[in-house]
């Protein structure tokens with residue numbers, strides 16, 4: 001059992017916290033927005049209750065919730081052995097956070113960055129412990145996904161890799177090693193696909209439903225790119241494409257203006273109740 | 284009550300999937316447009332719209348297969364609350 005800190009209680013942090021707690025770890029879940037923490041606990045409870053119905057194991061929601069402590073202060077992470085960071089995909093926010101984490105956590109605490117596109121080596125350079133910083137790109141919804149990308153930074157030590165590998169294996173996840181580069185393997189391809197799909201809607205070539213239908217019916221994909229965008233978060237898609245654009249200085253990563261407009265308008269997808277499609281929200 | 288529940292549940296589903304036609308008895312999972320994420324939305328919708336909390340033993344796909352099965356589930360919950 002590992003004492004794990006999870007920072008950021010949005011789509012990913014909530015899933016990571018739930019999965020860890022279900023696998024017997026103790027979790028400290030921190031977010032600077034108390035409403036996000038309330039929503040996270042509500043969602044974890046619902047997902048645990050529904051686990052069996054969705055073909056998963058029977059999960060005792062009360063036991064899972066009992067192993068998760070929540071709060072807004074990073075000080076709560078002082079005793080954790082591993083911290084998994086899942087805050088908004090924004091360089092300024094992440095850089096401020098890692099400097100603080102470096103101060104409040106023990107010297108040997110391992111930091112795991114769950115980012116969509118920011119290079120791990122760049123994140124590690126924000127801390128005094130680049131050998132103890134590792135990238136793991138979890139897939140969403142975390143408790144249902146059996147694999148993740150496993151991304152060591154330039155300075156990541158063998159010991160850190162082993163610690164993180166063991167934690168992932170305890171969560172039943174297969175780590176797939178890839179080298180450090182913005183967007184790794186998955187998002188280098190997926191973000192461009194989603195961005196281009198948004199351009200099709202933006203230009204009036206097809207509506208969202210039709211774009212998705214082509215991917216579902218012609219390619220046999222279980223979900224089309226715009227349903228996927230709503231699952232990930234339209235804002236997170238935009239921020240990730242912006243990171244790719246900035247990292248590669250390549251115009252092929254120019255973000256679609258429709259993603260910008262939707263992000264500004266609060267149409268963030270499933271998590272906000274409205275994106276390319278409408279959803280029953282948690283509230 | 285049950286008819287009313289059927290209508291509300293049907294409206295919820297057809298707002299989401301306007302092009303799909305199905306009867307109240309038809310297995311909506313077999314029609315292929317319902318996935319696990321939508322099943323979760325159905326649970327959230329029913330709990331919110333009918334002010335009920337579905338007990339764990341009732342949370343299985345069998346109760347959500349068709350509009351009428353969901354309406355029966357709602358009727359059981361609301362009558363349990365009254366009785």
Ligand SMILES: NC(=O)c1ccc[n+]([C@@H]2O[C@H](COP(=O)([O-])OP(=O)(O)OC[C@H]3O[C@@H](n4cnc5c(N)ncnc54)[C@H](O)[C@@H]3O)[C@@H](O)[C@H]2O)c1
Nearest residue numbers: 008010011012031032033036086087088089115116140232
């Ligand atoms: N959504 C996905 O499918 C997905 C998949 C893999 C990785 N990621 C990455 O995971 C990270 C989180 O994404 P998400 O989808 O969960 O985002 P989200 O918008 O759902 O949640 C982000 C959370 O971080 C919190 N936060 C922001 N700044 C903070 C700070 N300084 N301290 C504490 N909490 C803070 C916010 O309040 C919010 O609750 C991002 O880097 C994203 O790129 C996302």
